[in-house]
Amino acid sequence: MAARQTPDTLDMPTRVSTMEEVDRGLKPHQALAEAGRCIFCHDAPCVKGCPVGIDIPGFIRRISQRNMVGAARLIRQANPFGAVCARVCPSEAQCEKGCTSAGLSEPVAIACLQRYAMDQEMVRGIRPAAAAEPTGRKVAAIGAGPAGLACSLVLATAGEAVTLYDRSPQPGGVMRYGIPSYRLPREVLDREIDWILSAGVQFVPNTEIGRDVEMADLVREYDAVFIGAGLGEPESPNIPGADAPGVISAYSFLRAAGEPDDDAREQAVKAVIAQPLGRVVVLGGGNVAVDAACTALRLGAESVTIAYRRTRGEMPAWAEEVEFAEEEGVKLVFLLSPAEVLQDDGKARGVRMTRMRLAEDDASGRPRPVPSGEPDETIEADTVVLAFGQAPNESIFSSLPSLARSEAGMIAIDAETGATSVAGVFAGGDAVNGGTTVVQAVSEGLRAAEGIRAYLDSVTPARD
């Protein structure tokens, strides 16, 4: 069997000096060759590995027959963020994980093929989503991230009047304000969002639940409500000195760096961190830490180190992303836990780190890091980026106190329909699952849309 095709990537010196997309995508002959590697096996484990169940062999067959429009439509039928997810899905752990071709050589490069089909669609323009007759029913969606947008699209095309609220000025949620543009170019994101909004979704920006609008009012005014509000503020660690200038949350840093053009980005980054980045240390071990590290390199950091309190094997970040960061020159240090942000003249100059060792497994099933008793170590740094994850979205709970929580403190839902404990209120995405992937959020948004439609049909029949 032919070898797996790999797309070109930006060359190294240029790559870390720009926010431009690193992955340049397959060329036409590569896409055909790669499509030719699919066996079109009977079981199609790839489809089972996809949270939204895209007909993967189906779209690959269409690519191999050079029917790119058909391929893109098939993808879009299952996933309104087909172009986004082709870029940000951990495909090696999802669709490609079970690929039957791996039994012969390597898995088919499914994500690359999906991207190819979606890029071809981009050249021709997305065919507008056909809207059904208005049902006369109104639905509010909170949070214009992947879950909220996916849910809104399904409802709008079914004829429900959808109003989509978000606290940010632009729609996209984590896709715009979290994922760096070198992984997800903003024009790709904008195209899919514009397509969704043009299906008749009313977008209301800069609107915060509990500040600008109350949940109780939404529940009263709308026939149903979807909560896809994502997570709350970043968890602030209890580290002395963490409020010093030069210390910033990865959340705020990536949000500022997400501005599409260079000037706006520079201004936004200056607004959250005044001095040059200099030597940067990122504390944490998840994908957000890796994204912050690689973004810092691109924004002119002299050096970037990720310090994680466990070891490489326990990093929540995807292995591929970690390798990507190392390729770019990010340094990784392990078994170090921050004890204190050291300051000079009232600004950060480094972090005193406690040396750790791995002890017995904790509740998450990973070995618990405990102090090893060895002397502390100092990492010199001008900028300290905190990437410790985000807490549940408390503003939602305080605005709707009857909303039940899951064991993990997130919004509890019915696994079939996405219904919460409050009648007519549904939820999905990070606010429910605690933060996983874009495609998972999309799938939960789609599921809730079906739940909402069934609920509406049971309580408010559609107008004839």
Add this chain to the structure above:
Amino acid sequence: MSVDLSIKFAGIKFENPFTLAASPCTDNAEMVARAFDAGWAAAVLKTTSVEEEVVELVYPMMAGLDFEDKKVIGLQNIDLISERHIDQVEKDVRELKKAYPGKVVGASIMGQKKEHWQTLVRRLEAAGVDFIECSFSCPHGMPERGMGSTIGQDAELAERTARWVKEAATRVPVSIKVTPLVADLPHIAHAVQKSGADAITAINTVKCLIGVDIDSYVPYPVVDGKSSYGGYSGAAIKPISLRCVAEIAKAVDMPISATGGITTWRDAVEFLLCGARNLQVCTAAMKHGFRVIEDLTDGLSVYLEDKGMSGVEELVGLALPNIVEHSHLSREYKPVSKINLETCVKCDVCYIACQDGGHQAITLDEKRLPHVDEEKCVGCAMCASVCPVFECIQMAPR
């Protein structure tokens, strides 16, 4: 989708042109029902015969032609007609027509004498079949009994047999399935037309010997140490069947059901352009399953949308005026090879092809980039044919 894939063939409306050909794919009602569920518009049930016809199959009966890492670009079979006789097939027809009144059910038949042909037709008509296809064309096994391609290779015999069938067929159209294994296919098509038959199905498989086991000296498929010539099908025979369909379309004014290597929606479009009104598929479905119908209908729909056409009907025969006698081709047209040096990867296979298979018009510079000497280039297009880079070499007017 806004385009209409439906099309009439021999007076019958098909929801789309795609029909499963008489083959192992259509050997019982359960298989055909699944194909209908998958989206096929029609099926021709595997060729059946009267109860007294002895049908004994041999195994293995299939052998694929693999090219490099691609499996089954062509397929040889030494299968025969169905072991299921008319008594079973008429039941299948009744069952299928009851369950799928909107689908088209055809039946393929073969007989040794007039009485056989006419019995088969009458019983199938009574069972409610939509059309009858007569195999005058199976190239292996059956000719040894004076059946199959023996009939289709003799214009007189073909015309006479078709007349018998038409005599018996009082209600449903009859299509004659022809063989490519003749010197003059239009001559056969004229004979079929004279018989009064309603349509032509072109083509049956091409007689072949797919390969020989070079250790045991036995050709494939190996049946207990021996083999036999078989029928060749699949993507590899498409250029042959496409030629046959075009020749027939230019010779006679009869509806044509095309078959022989139709694998992708592009093939489908090409056959429609060459005059077919119905498209039969077998090998592609045997290889990838009935699900290939999705790719065929989706690809055809997208193509029609792109062309701004409202239906399949508009495509039929559009390529025919562009197929002319070789002597009518322009002798003034002098194309030349243009190589895009921006995308060239310097493999220089164009250079090799031009040196050893062309007119030595390509030279290599010190960087191994190929350049065309336009004086020497005759515009044969061998270089463009072998170039592995997407759209790197184009043949352009001078």
